[in-house]
Amino acid sequence: MRIAVLGGDGFVGWPTALHLSDLGHEIHIVDNLSRRWIDAELGVQSLTPMDSIQERCRIWHQETGQRLHFHLLDLREYDRIRAWLAEYRPDAIIHFAEQRAAPYSMKSDRHKVYTVNNNVNATHNLLAAMVETGVDAHLVHLGTMGVYGYSTVGAPIPEGYLDVTVDTPTGPRDLEILYPTRPGSVYHMTKSLDQILFQYYAQNDGLRITDLHQGIVWGTHTSQTRRHPQLINRFDYDGDYGTVLNRFLIQAAIGYPLTVHGTGGQTRAFIHLQDSVRCVELALSDAPKAGDRVKIFNQMTETHRVRDLAEMVAKMTGAKVSYLPNPRKEADENELLVRNDQFLALGLKPVTLQEGLLAEVVDVAKKFAHRIDRSRVPCVSAWTKDIAQRVEHDP
Template sequence: MKILIPGGDGFCGWATALHLSARGHAVHLVDNLSRRKIDIELGVDSLTPIAPLRNRLAAWRELTGRQIEWTDLDAARDYDALERLIRDWRPDAVVHFAEQRSAPYSMKSAATKRYTLENNLSATQNLLCALVETGIDAHLVHLGTMGVYGYGGGMRIPEGYLTIQAEASDGGRLEREILFPPDPGSVYHMTKTQDQLLFYFYNKNDGIRITDLHQGVVWGTQTRETRLDERLINRFDYDGDYGTVLNRFLMQAAVGYPLTVHGSGGQTRAFIHIQDSVRCIEMALTHPPATSERVRIFNQMTETHRVADLARIVAELTGAEIAYLDNPRKEADANDLAADARCLIDLGLQPTTLRTGLLEEIVEIGQRYRERCDRDRIPCTSQWTRMPAAARVDRR
């Protein structure tokens, strides 16, 4: 297959690009390096020493003989160049990672809220428009988030669609499947819920074939391919904005910093290892929806854990202490999370579990690169709301 990967220099995109190239697919990245520029803006760096994208690509070619191409363009702003690239290169599939993906960064200021919304929605809209305009029948696979469901409000979360019963216009009863009601918890998550509507519309109106992968928090760093050489190493974010909860704990344990649990730690989250994430994307690509099929939605997660339990597991493995801090997010102090995630298992996924992969990650990444950690960058400084606590309403 010819696979275009917008966002292919990022954490998930780079690992996916190598995985697909290693399996013989032709891979072309689109990335404007905005993530690396945000590192500079925030004064942070990946814990792992990521090579410049050109060096990464040259190393991959030297080691495997395989070539991955790269076009440096902004998928949200350079529409004409994007359309030209799609027309000329004629991809069979597009795997879309090109969005600003940190919830805390999206809540930092008016500027980051506006950037996140404009960047994410325009990148998605531009890719869809370019497929319509060029008439190229490529399968669009998008990386969405389990966060669009708002943790389900006590309901078991289905894979995308909820069956409802309603009164029919003739007074009878009817049954329909509708998109699960979105309940975003940040501007970032709001862009993902709006992506869903863009997909719904372009699928209905133009027949674009789309798979939306509602992914859990990705943990781990390396995959079979990124381990081949240090020039291919994947990024590892640990700072207060981009460090996702488990990766943050792993690094904190390695540098002797207390594991920072926000609030009571009663929040339950869905997780998936990076190696499983790239395999899921490959499975979604090799099982595309039919032409007339509605948007296909898979929950891409393999296990759920409470944040406090995760901290306890990492503390037991490493002897680290746990520190409970005020929660900067406006969210319920504790939530249950029960979600269906059968589709990818039915396609053959055999998950890496936390119990088997965690220790390796602590040694291979956390301890090996701990000298590169800037401890001042660990706390999360974004605040979700200016509303006084007494005036807040929990709408769940």
């Protein structure tokens, strides 16, 4: 297949592009490199030294003989994305190209506006351009578990849809609705809005869409990124883009007390990077037909409570754990049960939290520890002005 990987220079997009190229697909990476610009804005850099996207593509060709085609394109530029689609007419499109950090989306009003403009316009431009050009590609979007809001009301969170019964004058009627969204940040809110855009375009124009509600991705290598030092993946550790388990692992590597927010009572869904790329492959193999509802998968393999993760990493490495005021507005404790039957049925054999893999990330962090700026480790983006004041007084 000819596959467009939108956001293919990012943390999950790059290893996905390599994985699909390795399977023999023709890969076109589309990216505006905004993530690299945001590193410059924040004064941080990936823990791992990343080459330019063009250089990464050159090395992949040198190692495998397969070409990755790179297109510098911003999804917010409607005319250009429409022209690109009309010219390349991909069979499948994987859409990673959004601003994905919840703390970055909460930094200031400007960051909220940027995140909504970027994410909602990127998704809507793509959908409108697919209809206009008649490109009948299978669109696979990377969404988030965060659209559900993390609290389980007794039953596990289903894969996207909820069966409800409503009372009508002629008796009870069964309905299937999108699971009600309860986003916990402006970033997560944009993913909730994306869901409505997908529902509309699937129903109105027959677009074939799969939305992957993904949990927190951890790890850094996949079998393809290991092939050459210059194919190494991005690895974020800073307070805005670093995700919790990866952060704990680099903190352990540099002797920084593990930064647990509040009581660490939040339970979240996780998936290893290797499984994340495999899930995209599985989703591609199971495309919906025109007229089908949006296919939704919960792309996660296990759930963990944040303080349990911290204790596990502390036990493994001898790191100290520090309980900090929570800069986010989130429940002190939550239970999370999630269904993920569809990927298991398609053959996913989950990689679960294993000491070996955890230690591997610590080793990567130790190798590049000289690149870590300790002053960028704390999470300083607060969810409300009140919380900002509280966190400032009790850092």
